[in-house]
Amino acid sequence: MTTTADSTGTAVTVIARLQAAPGQEEAVRKQALALVGPTLDEPGCLSYRPYEDPLEPGSWIVVEEWTDRDAFEAHLKSPHLAAAMAAGPALLSGPPQETVLVRAG
Numbered sequence: 001m002t003t004t005a006d007s008t009g010t011a012v013t014v015i016a017r018l019q020a021a022p023g024q025e026e027a028v029r030k031q032a033l034a035l036v037g038p039t040l041d042e043p044g045c046l047s048y049r050p051y052e053d054p055l056e057p058g059s060w061i062v063v064e065e066w067t068d069r070d071a072f073e074a075h076l077k078s079p080h081l082a083a084a085m086a087a088g089p090a091l092l093s094g095p096p097q098e099t100v101l102v103r104a105g
Contacts, residue, residue, distance in 0.1 A: 009068045010102050011046070017097040020058030024091045031084055031091065032060055038080040039064070044071020072100065 020028035032050040039048040046065040053059040066072040075081060088095065 009070075012066050012069050012072055013101045013103075014062075014064040014066065014072060015099045015101070016060075016062040016064070018060040018062065019093045020060070021091060021093045022058075025058040028058060028060065028091050031087065032062065035080060035084055038078070039075065042071070042075055042078060044068065045075065069100070 018028065018032070029052070032052075036048055036050065039045055044067040046067060048062070048064050050060055050062045053061070064072070064075075066075070
């Protein structure tokens with residue numbers, strides 16, 4: 001996981017990259033879409049949008065926006081994400097790659 005951000009209350013954008021293991025594409029799709037509702041209900045979540053690469057099935061990018069780093073850190077401890085992360089090794093070809101960004105300027 002790659003992380004770069006401050007903890008001063010600045011809004012953060014997270015880019016998460018996921019690759020489904022061979023044969024697990026539909027399971028990853030279901031799991032990715034199932035996370036949207038509970039994540040949007042979390043305090044501090046401004047947006048949570050999963051995207052699938054149409055040219056590379058099973059390749060996903062999730063773009064998340066949070067009010068601050070603390071809200072994102074709380075998300076990482078949420079029960080629904082913990083369940084998804086526990087299922088990850090069986091569904092993904094490797095761990096999710098995350099980049100946490102702050103707006104320039």
